[in-house]
Amino acid sequence: MxxxxxLYGSEVLRKVAAPADLADxxxxxxxxxxxxxxxxxxxxxxxAAPQIGESVRVAVVNGDIMAxxxxxxxxxxxxxxxxxxLAESEQMCEYNEGCLSVPGIYADVxxxxxxxxxYYDEQLQKKTETFDKFAARMIQHEFSHLDGELFTDLVxxxxxxxxxxxxxxxxxxxxxxxxxxxxx
Numbered sequence: 462m463x464x465x466x467x468l469y470g471s472e473v474l475r476k477v478a479a480p481a482d483l484a485d486x487x488x489x490x491x492x493x494x495x496x497x498x499x500x501x502x503x504x505x506x507x508x509a510a511p512q513i514g515e516s517v518r519v520a521v522v523n524g525d526i527m528a529x530x531x532x533x534x535x536x537x538x539x540x541x542x543x544x545x546x547l548a549e550s551e552q553m554c555e556y557n558e559g560c561l562s563v564p565g566i567y568a569d570v571x572x573x574x575x576x577x578x579x580y581y582d583e584q585l586q587k588k589t590e591t592f593d594k595f596a597a598r599m600i601q602h603e604f605s606h607l608d609g610e611l612f613t614d615l616v617x618x619x620x621x622x623x624x625x626x627x628x629x630x631x632x633x634x635x636x637x638x639x640x641x642x643x644x645x
Contacts (some may be wrong), residue, residue, distance in 0.1 A: 462495050463502045464513040465643035469563045469611065470632025472645065473511050478607045481510075481517045481542050483585060489519070493540050493583050496521045503640040505561045507599045509606035512562050514643070518543045520603035524596060531595045544580035544604060547589070549573035556598050558612040564638040566627055568616040572601045 467473055481489055492515060500508040506527055509520040520541045524534025552574040559567040575593035578600065582588055592600055602612060613624060630636060634644050 462498060463641065464495050464499045465641040466499065466503060466508075466512050466561045466638075467514055468631055468634070468636065468642050468644045469613070469628055470644055471514075471562075473514055473516055474562055474606065474611060475609045476511065476516045477609050478509075478511055478516045478518045481519050481581075483543070483581065486585060489542065489585075490583070492517070492519055493521065493542075496540075499640075503561050503638075507603040508561065509603045511606050511609075514645070518607045520544070520600075520607060522596075522599045522603060524599065527595060527599075534595060537596060539600075540583040541578070541600070541603070542581040542583070542585070544578050544600075544607070546576050546601075546604065547579055548577040548591075550575040550593075554598075556595070558598070558602060560602070560612055561638075561640070562606075563611060563613060563628070563631060564636050564642075566613065566624060566631075568613065568620055568624065570602075570612050570615045572598060572615075576601060 507522040510517045524537030528535040550573045553571050554574045555569050555571045558570045576597050577591040579589045
């Protein structure tokens, strides 16, 4: 089911998400399916459960939408259930990020160049993988949502101040998006 995406200012985006209940695979499967359907409808490259109002540690990323810019992302799709970052590179990189919960705003964010992650996939198989380049960027962005953090929290203070008026407008529902949104 396509669900509305919660916007900047919604309380659920600021909560640290609870671990997903692996003992309830049917509920998890429904949540994962809703995340994928919502993401595919919104044309984003990643979505975390808090963005659709569910404060649980589940996120999906789809590199296909970025494959024209980053060909190595063709076919890159992952579901992360209860992910844990085991290691981050010391090397940092900066990319311009945006977010479905913060429509129309983009800013440069510094993050580790690569990460090693332990997680459960949609079949509840435990995996450990290392990701780099833009794949690592997408994953870290979505994992930030699981910790109640938005990319706008990570920008330089002067840039955050410059964005304050636009962020306030979003928090008051004064924004348009090509997908269903919700503010709560």
